[in-house]
Amino acid sequence: MARQELTVTVRLFSVARDIAGCDMKKLRVPEGSSADVILRELAKTYPRLDAWVSSIRLAVNEEYVSNEHTLCDGDDVAVIPPVSGG
Amino acid sequence: MVQITHTEIDVQSVFGSVRSPEAGGIDVFIGTTRNHSGRRIVASLSYEAYEPMALKIMSRLEAEACVRWSLVKVALVHRLGEVPTGEASVVIAVSSAHRHESFEACRFLIDQLKKEVPIWKTEQFADGSVERSGSSHGVESGGVV
Numbered sequence: 415m416a417r418q419e420l421t422v423t424v425r426l427f428s429v430a431r432d433i434a435g436c437d438m439k440k441l442r443v444p445e446g447s448s449a450d451v452i453l454r455e456l457a458k459t460y461p462r463l464d465a466w467v468s469s470i471r472l473a474v475n476e477e478y479v480s481n482e483h484t485l486c487d488g489d490d491v492a493v494i495p496p497v498s499g500g
Numbered sequence: 501m502v503q504i505t506h507t508e509i510d511v512q513s514v515f516g517s518v519r520s521p522e523a524g525g526i527d528v529f530i531g532t533t534r535n536h537s538g539r540r541i542v543a544s545l546s547y548e549a550y551e552p553m554a555l556k557i558m559s560r561l562e563a564e565a566c567v568r569w570s571l572v573k574v575a576l577v578h579r580l581g582e583v584p585t586g587e588a589s590v591v592i593a594v595s596s597a598h599r600h601e602s603f604e605a606c607r608f609l610i611d612q613l614k615k616e617v618p619i620w621k622t623e624q625f626a627d628g629s630v631e632r633s634g635s636s637h638g639v640e641s642g643g644v645v
Contacts, residue, residue: 429632492550499589
């Protein structure tokens with residue numbers, strides 16, 4: 415049986431958005447994927463993002479998650495480079 | 501009270517929002533935009549946010565401060581968009597019965613805000629270059645806007 419896929423919405427901010435050239439995109443990943451799959455996929459598409467991967471945090475549905483967090487279909491995943499508010 | 505605004509922060513009204521007859525002191529922190537970064541001259545600064553998440557985390561920090569210290573009222577306001585140098589980008593006000601709690605909570609709130617809240621600064625330098633800052637990383641330089 416073919417492995418199921420799930421679709422997530424990815425939001426990109428600050429430097430991640432600059433590198434990707436867009437602030438939002440849909441990604442399809444295998445069911446059971448962890449959140450860091452999104453980072454790996456993005457770094458494949460946008461190699462310049464690779465230098466930022468270790469400092470990027472991920473949020474799912476507006477909550478920070480660990481890279482091991484399991485994604486669900488329809489999740490909203492935010493790519494959060496080091497923040498600099500204040 | 502937490503708020504994100506795209507216009508000038510009215511410091512007086514933030515201060516007013518935490519005034520209370522129960523309070524014996526109010527601590528106000530005003531973060532202002534610097535006109536230099538190292539030796540470089542900053543022409544303008546702007547801030548962007550993941551707004552719904554930023555508001556959620558700001559509310560959580562407010563709640564956490566109220567658990568850790570005995571406070572009367574708390575206000576956290578961050579400005580987004582272009583902020584001319586010298587103006588307030590963030591204002592935090594805390595009132596408490598005794599000053600110790602206000603001082604501690606105010607420092608906690610600005611320190612945590614800078615670490616946790618998804619807000620990003622972009623600095624445009626007088627030499628025309630643009631940088632997105634990363635608090636714990638390098639910078640992405642060049643004409644990236």
